[in-house]
Structure formats: structure tokens, C-alpha cells
Amino acid sequence: MIITKPRDWDRILANMAEVDARRVFIMGCGQCATVARTGGEDEIAEARRRLAAADIEVTGWAVGEVACHSGGTRLETRRHSGSIEEADAVLVLSCGAGVQTVADATSKPVFPGLESVFLGNVVRHGVFEERCQMCGECVLDLTAGICPVTTCPKGLLNGPCGGMWDGNCEVVTDRECTHVLIRRRLAEQAREGTGVLAPKDHSKQLKPGSVNLRGERGKGRR
Numbered sequence: 001m002i003i004t005k006p007r008d009w010d011r012i013l014a015n016m017a018e019v020d021a022r023r024v025f026i027m028g029c030g031q032c033a034t035v036a037r038t039g040g041e042d043e044i045a046e047a048r049r050r051l052a053a054a055d056i057e058v059t060g061w062a063v064g065e066v067a068c069h070s071g072g073t074r075l076e077t078r079r080h081s082g083s084i085e086e087a088d089a090v091l092v093l094s095c096g097a098g099v100q101t102v103a104d105a106t107s108k109p110v111f112p113g114l115e116s117v118f119l120g121n122v123v124r125h126g127v128f129e130e131r132c133q134m135c136g137e138c139v140l141d142l143t144a145g146i147c148p149v150t151t152c153p154k155g156l157l158n159g160p161c162g163g164m165w166d167g168n169c170e171v172v173t174d175r176e177c178t179h180v181l182i183r184r185r186l187a188e189q190a191r192e193g194t195g196v197l198a199p200k201d202h203s204k205q206l207k208p209g210s211v212n213l214r215g216e217r218g219k220g221r222r
């Protein structure tokens with residue numbers, strides 16, 4: 001899931017001031033941002049309190065099923081078209097993908113209410129960890145299912161680096177070095193590994209990504 005965190009309120013209020021917004025509609029997200037406790041009903045209530053304290057009226061709010069779903073978000077904006085029409089701006093408590101989906105669905109100025117920080121594994125309720133940066137050229141087959149691109153703070157494919165000390169990472173010092181973990185797991189599985197990993201092909205990460213499963217097979221995939 002996409003992990004988000006609250007955005008600096010001074011910046012949000014500056015955004016509102018830029019368009020002279022005295023009335024605002026708030027849109028949340030029923031998926032990732034609700035689970036991350038950044039864009040569900042409780043956080044919308046907090047946003048309403050903060051906007052009221054700044055003398056900004058909230059014309060309405062909604063938590064759609066998934067903010068980044070174009071069809072669902074268009075439906076949600078139609079459902080609340082009256083309250084959105086009354087508003088000078090829309091504040092979106094979702095990841096950047098959701099903000100853009102809302103911005104496509106209304107002609108009102110749309111502003112992000114959160115920062116999007118990473119694609120996160122749910123370790124347990126309320127605890128998230130970054131394990132994949134979607135590099136487009138996965139090496140987990142060679143690294144015993146441990147991602148060096150993401151879990152090594154330096155993103156080193158081949159390590160450990162010179163700073164590793166007593167098996168621990170020199171950057172995140174309370175964690176074992178990713179490359180120690182990789183080698184241990186490979187050994188536990190009686191695998192030798194493949195030696196030095198080749199440099200990554202960063203063209204695999206060219207943006208923007210797109211996949212079109214409706215067209216000719218494979219067309220539109222990157």
C-alpha cells in the first residue's frame with residue numbers, strides 16, 4: 001500500500017490563500033490513506049477543525065472507496081457536485097496519485113493534504129516498512145527475497161559497504177546489514193548466490209509508467 005504522512009499545515013493554508021479559498025471541500029481515501037490513518041474520517045475531522053480555526057468553511061467531505069481509481073473518483077465527485085461547486089478549492093487527503101485523480105475529475109483547484117512517502121509493507125496494524133521501490137528489474141531471485149535496492153540505505157546491489165560493523169548497518173545502526181541478511185539466508189537455503197550482481201538498467205524505471213491491458217498484448221507495458 002502507499003504510505004502517506006500529514007503535510008505541513010502552513011503550506012496547505014498558503015495553498016488556500018493562493019486561490020483565496022474561503023470554502024473548501026475535503027476528499028479522503030478509503031484505502032491506503034485510511035489504513036495509514038492519514039486520510040480517513042478521523043483525519044478529515046481534524047482537517048475540518050484546522051480549516052475552521054483558519055476561518056475556512058468546509059462545504060462538505062467524502063471518503064471514496066479508492067482515491068486513485070478514476071471511475072470511482074468521478075462518481076464520488078458527481079455525488080458531491082453541489083458541495084464541490086460551492087467550494088473554492090478541494091483538499092485531498094490521499095497519495096499523490098489520488099490527488100491527481102481528483103484534479104482530473106473537477107475544474108476546481110485541487111491541493112494535496114498529505115505527503116506520499118513510500119510503497120509500504122504492512123508489518124502489523126499501524127506499522128509499515130518500505131521493501132520495494134518498484135525498480136522494474138527485480139533481483140529478489142538472486143538475493144534470497146531481500147531487496148538490496150530498498151533495504152540497504154545506500155541501495156547497494158553488492159555489499160556490504162566499508163561501513164558495516166559487526167554485521168550491523170552503518171546508517172540504520174539498529175538493523176543488520178542487508179548484505180549480511182542476504183548471505184545468511186542464501187546459506188540457510190544452501191544456495192551459493194550468483195556472485196556480483198550486474199549494474200541495474202535504470203531505463204526500466206523511466207517515468208511515467210503505464211500498462212494498458214486492453215490493447216494489443218504487451219503494448220503499453222514498460
Ligand code: SF4
Pocket residue numbers: 131132133134135136137138139140147148149150
Ligand atoms: S529489486 Fe527491490 S525495488 Fe526492484 S522490484 Fe525487486 S523488490 Fe522492488
Ligand code: SF4
Pocket residue numbers: 151152153154155156159160161162163164165168169170171172176177178179
Ligand atoms: S552497512 Fe550494509 S545495509 Fe548499511 S549501507 Fe552499508 S551495505 Fe548498505
